[in-house]
Amino acid sequence: MNKQEKIQMLKDVININSTNGNEEEVADYLLKRLSEYGILSQKVQYAEKRASLVSQIGVDTGKTLGFSGHMDVVDAGDVSMWKYPPFEAMEDDGKLYGRGATDMKSGLTAMVIAMIELTKEGKALNGAIKLLATVGEEVGELGAAQLTKEGFADDLDGLIIGEPSGHIIVYAHKGSMNYTVTSYGKNAHSSMPELGINAINHLVLFCNEVDKYVATIQAKNEILGDFTHNVTVINGGNQVNSIPEKAELQGNIRTIPEVSNEQVEKVFGEIIQKLNQQKDVKLELVWDYNKQPVFSDKDSTLVKTAQAVAKEQLGEKMPLLGIAGTTDAAEFTKAKKEFPVIVFGPGNNTPHQVNEYVDIDNYLEMIDVYKEIAVKFLG
Ligand SMILES: [Zn+2]
Structure with missing residues (x-):
């Protein structure tokens, strides 16, 4: 040609x-x-x-x-x-x-x-x-x-x-993983929060636990660098004076061979399980994308x-x-x-x-x- x-x-x-x-x-x-x-x-x-x-x-x-x-x-x-x-x-x-x-x-x-x-x-x-x-x-x-x-x-x-x-x-x-966490709560007037369950607060609990886990990761790949995690999308609530009944977040993780995708799946699953044992917490985790x-x-x-x-x-x-x-x-x-x-x-x-x-x-x-x-x- x-x-x-x-x-x-x-x-x-x-x-x-x-x-x-x-x-x-x-x-x-x-x-x-x-x-x-x-x-x-x-x-x-x-x-x-x-x-x-x-x-x-x-x-x-x-x-x-x-x-x-x-x-x-x-x-x-x-x-x-x-x-x-x-x-x-x-x-x-x-x-x-x-x-x-x-x-x-x-x-x-x-x-x-x-x-x-x-x-x-x-x-x-x-x-x-x-x-x-x-x-x-x-x-x-x-x-x-x-x-x-x-x-x-x-x-x-x-x-x-x-x-x-x-x-x-x-x-x-690097590998790449996307996930969605949905938090279910209960609507109430924000002047009477004790009647509701704040779904956003429970997402925050999840974020804090994940941050703690990520902070424990010492491994680094000499070619690819660090394992990274970022919450990239967050949606929740519908009115400023109502306790939110539902909130959702999405995150992306970039994995390295030293921290396998399977390990991350396991730890995230455990975090959700642990939080769901607390009173009124109802979190659901779905993996949307999982590439090694x-x-x-x-x-x-x-x-x-x-x-x-x-x-x-x-x-x-x-x-x-x-x-x-x-x-x-x-x-x-x-x-x-x-x-x-x-x-x-x-x-x-x-x-x-x-x-x-x-x-x-x-x-x-x-x-x-x-x-x-x-x-x-x-x-
Ligand atoms: Zn391309």
């Missing part, structure tokens, strides 16, 4: 509005483009208009390297704030603007083109490259969870997530290969880092076999923002980087 074709393909993908859904249109587009080169794909339906895509090239003997990217994007926000319409990708001064340009349609498209070019060039691979293009990453890694449950990740020997890392290679990220941290071997062949290829092609020694944000790898690593993961893709720090863009050169160079990593990794 020439440069213009590669840019056009990315524009086509960006111009499909897949805001928290409609990924099937992206899947259909990629399936069609891959099939033009004889590459077979399979759609895995998640819901109406939502399907993940699995495509494969190479041979069944030898290793299997996963290329993965999500097809959904986040809401474009206030469209009037955009320099160019978010779903009409526009080139300007070496940058391509559009929702998903960085997160992560450039990474996904670069992976697809890498597979197309390797096929077109008739490159004999000593293994397979498997594309796992997912739905619903932004709202809970839904497609990755489904694909993993259905066994599509069981044959992986390595996985590259093409999320925007720019010129760094990520081999670890990913901590890959930094000396794995995949990491070493990616670093060597980046050095050779881009002339840079890419730093190896951990990040706080979660990726589809949190689901894929639940597959039967253990395998190394890296997050390495074109992009910058504009994801989820107005005027999101990708540097076109960064996108183009990653196509060659992916090709070379695959050839070297498969041996």
